[in-house]
Amino acid sequence: MRACLLLVLTVWLNTKDGSGARSSPCALPPSKWCSSLDSAFQCGVLKQCLESNFTRSHEAAEKVSLGLYYESLCPGCRQFLTLIIFPTWVLLNEIMDVELVPYGNAVERHEGQKYTFQCQHGEPECLGNMIETCVMNKSRNAFQIIYCMESSADVIKSAESCAQIYDPELNWSSIMTCVNGDQGNQLMHLNAVKTASLVPSHQYVPWVTINGKHTEDLQEKAMSSLFTLVCSMYQGPKPEACGGSHRRFKSYCHNV
Incomplete structure (x- = not known):
């Protein structure tokens, strides 16, 4: 964990401009916040980005x-x-x-x-x-x-x-x-x-x-x-159309 924090800090420091000021990746759309460790760290979504990348890497399968x-x-x-x-x-x-x-x-x-x-x-x-x-x-x-x-x-x-x-x-x-x-x-x-x-x-x-x-x-x-x-x-997680995990609904119209 300490090594990961040091890596994040190093990336963050190296992305400062010459004046010592940082750009603001959080001004970009949220879909861009996970584009780098620096932007994820600055925008406070590092944990979510790491979890998302881990999930995608383990769930991805060839079409x-x-x-x-x-x-x-x-x-x-x-x-x-x-x-x-x-x-x-x-x-x-x-x-x-x-x-x-x-x-x-x-x-x-x-x-x-x-x-x-x-x-x-x-x-x-x-x-x-x-x-x-x-x-x-x-x-x-x-x-x-x-x-x-x-x-x-x-x-x-x-x-x-x-x-x-x-x-x-x-x-x-x-x-x-x-x-x-x-x-x-x-x-x-x-x-x-x-x-x-x-x-x-x-x-x-x-x-x-x-x-x-x-x-x-x-x-x-x-x-x-x-x-x-x-x-x-298909070798990955099955989509809903194939019977993968999805919410099931029961709806009835009762005779009053």
């Missing part, structure tokens, strides 16, 4: 990572993404990451300085794949936009309106510049490389990986009950 290799116009892919993956992610995003790779059974050819792509469901699917790839590169709300596209009657025609709903500040012209330019071409090439690098090689779409691995058992569990699979595989 369950789901990879979806799919095609934008594949009916089975669209159903799986919109009816299973997205709702599960909404409930479990604090313990679950999703990587979308729109390419699937496409074929890539290198012609000159660019790559060309032939998609299973024709040119519209290649366009859908490219739009979704560029959206992921440009928007923090890409999953929501892609969900909106894939759940609509027309994946392509709904793209811009979906972007306006879920990311109003997104410049749609930047998406189309990506789609029609070198950036989109290179991004789609990366999707092709990721798909070709799968071990084992994909045999169909949607193709699922969990924490980078694919087995038929994991695929079946993901398709039938992804929510249960993610909850069971």
Whole structure:
């Protein structure tokens, strides 16, 4: 304990400016008070900060990572993404990451300085794949936009309106510049490389990986009950949605 106090005092002394006066980290928002031992000490929250850091270091666990290799116009892919993956992610995003790779059974050819792509469901699917790839590169709300596209009657025609709903500040012209330019071409090439690098090689779409691995058992569990699979595989404290510790309420409306 004495050593800890000496460490805190040393840090505090070393952060004084040349005039001997101290700045006031407590003028910052409370969320910043634990950013250093000095600020925690000055603001009188050292114990709370140390306990918080200790708790986080012992409770932190890697999120369950789901990879979806799919095609934008594949009916089975669209159903799986919109009816299973997205709702599960909404409930479990604090313990679950999703990587979308729109390419699937496409074929890539290198012609000159660019790559060309032939998609299973024709040119519209290649366009859908490219739009979704560029959206992921440009928007923090890409999953929501892609969900909106894939759940609509027309994946392509709904793209811009979906972007306006879920990311109003997104410049749609930047998406189309990506789609029609070198950036989109290179991004789609990366999707092709990721798909070709799968071990084992994909045999169909949607193709699922969990924490980078694919087995038929994991695929079946993901398709039938992804929510249960993610909850069971997460190694940290279970969130409330997974049945972790939470308050239980009973409320009845009695017949008077």
